[in-house]
Amino acid sequence: MDDLRDKYLTAIADAGDEAALEDLRVQAVGKKGEISLKMRELGKMTPEERQVMGPKLNALKDEINSALGARKQGLADAALDERLRTEWLDVTLPARPGRSGTIHPVSQVTEEVTAIFADMGFAVAEGPQVESDWHNFDALNIPGHHPARAEMDTFYMHRAEGDARPPHVLRTHTSPVQIRSMELQGAPLRVICPGRVYRADYDQTHTPMFHQIEGLAVDKDISMANLKWVLEEFVKAFFEVDGVDLRFRASHFPFTEPSAEVDIRCSWEGGTLKVGEGDDWLEILGSGMVHPKVLMAGNIDPAAWQGFAFGMGIDRIAMLKYGIPDLRAFFDSDLRWLRHYGFSALDVPTIRGGLSR
Numbered sequence: 560m561d562d563l564r565d566k567y568l569t570a571i572a573d574a575g576d577e578a579a580l581e582d583l584r585v586q587a588v589g590k591k592g593e594i595s596l597k598m599r600e601l602g603k604m605t606p607e608e609r610q611v612m613g614p615k616l617n618a619l620k621d622e623i624n625s626a627l628g629a630r631k632q633g634l635a636d637a638a639l640d641e642r643l644r645t646e647w648l649d650v651t652l653p654a655r656p657g658r659s660g661t662i663h664p665v666s667q668v669t670e671e672v673t674a675i676f677a678d679m680g681f682a683v684a685e686g687p688q689v690e691s692d693w694h695n696f697d698a699l700n701i702p703g704h705h706p707a708r709a710e711m712d713t714f715y716m717h718r719a720e721g722d723a724r725p726p727h728v729l730r731t732h733t734s735p736v737q738i739r740s741m742e743l744q745g746a747p748l749r750v751i752c753p754g755r756v757y758r759a760d761y762d763q764t765h766t767p768m769f770h771q772i773e774g775l776a777v778d779k780d781i782s783m784a785n786l787k788w789v790l791e792e793f794v795k796a797f798f799e800v801d802g803v804d805l806r807f808r809a810s811h812f813p814f815t816e817p818s819a820e821v822d823i824r825c826s827w828e829g830g831t832l833k834v835g836e837g838d839d840w841l842e843i844l845g846s847g848m849v850h851p852k853v854l855m856a857g858n859i860d861p862a863a864w865q866g867f868a869f870g871m872g873i874d875r876i877a878m879l880k881y882g883i884p885d886l887r888a889f890f891d892s893d894l895r896w897l898r899h900y901g902f903s904a905l906d907v908p909t910i911r912g913g914l915s916r
């Protein structure tokens with residue numbers, strides 16, 4: 560028995576891999592292994608002999624089994640150590656340029672606009688993309704028969720048969736976030752609301768999903784003058800020019816009175832857009848003084864408070880600023896397009912650090 564123990568314990572300690580260990584296990588304690596055969600011989604012994612040999616054989620079997628287990632664990636640990644030694648990665652090395660992703664122009668421009676308005680004291684507010692038709696229309700002074708409902712090519716959500724409530728809609732603009740912000744925060748209030756909006760429309764300048772950013776300021780003694788100043792500051796900062804002429808054109812929106820569409824001076828000389836010079840005008844947003852009915856829908860007393868609001872297309876101003884011709888390509892997920900028009904993930908737009916440099 561001592562010979563058997565020496566033989567196997569030495570072999571186990573020397574085994575170089577799991578396969579060698581398994582061979583040893585079969586040889587020693589497998590069904591026809593040496594120790595198993597010895598145990599079978601117990602049957603032929605006298606009871607006295609068996610009382611001595613039985614426990615000894617069992618102890619030897621246990622000893623060999625636990626040596627096998629310990630060696631197996633040792634081999635696994637050594638294999639892991641070896642992997643850790645060879646498969647290491649220096650995470651402080653710079654990323655490979657070809658492998659790094661880019662920031663989508665929509666995200667970049669949203670960050671730029673947010674940085675500019677944050678600097679003027681506007682907080683970011685959000686609302687749901689599946690919106691009640693009350694928030695999307697009625698609260699904004701667009702009643703059921705109003706032509707704006709048809710004009711917006713609204714996507715309606717499904718209602719179960721027999722459910723008479725008006726269906727929810729995919730919001731057609733970010734203006735309902737005005738109502739939600741007023742409901743939530745009350746006056747005074749200064750928010751911008753970027754997000755996705757939806758209309759059933761598709762051509763070179765329209766996609767069924769696109770992005771808008773809404774602005775709303777409610778306070779005492781707010782006037783058109785405040786609106787003009789804020790928008791001028793915004794346009795100068797966004798297009799990164801010192802001076803820019805804005806043209807406020809009388810217009811009509813149900814949720815503002817008076818209403819104005821805002822154009823910026825630009826030139827298309829040589830086929831490229833230059834903001835701030837030339838004799839052309841480019842429409843960039845809609846705006847106005849918040850209609851008293853809209854303030855009331857947001858539980859704000861129009862006798863005590865006034866506000867201005869504006870809304871613009873994020874994708875549209877991204878196309879203008881960065882010279883991107885086709886809106887549809889924004890949402891094609893074409894890697895070549897994303898590499899060409901995308902922005903570095905490490906250049907976060909800030910007012911002082913620069914928006915796009």
Ligand code: DAH
Pocket residue numbers: 731732733734773774812814815844845846847868869870871
């Ligand atoms: N909601 C309008 C649209 O989608 C844009 C708009 C115009 C928003 C005037 C405003 C505003 O807040 O005052 O066409």
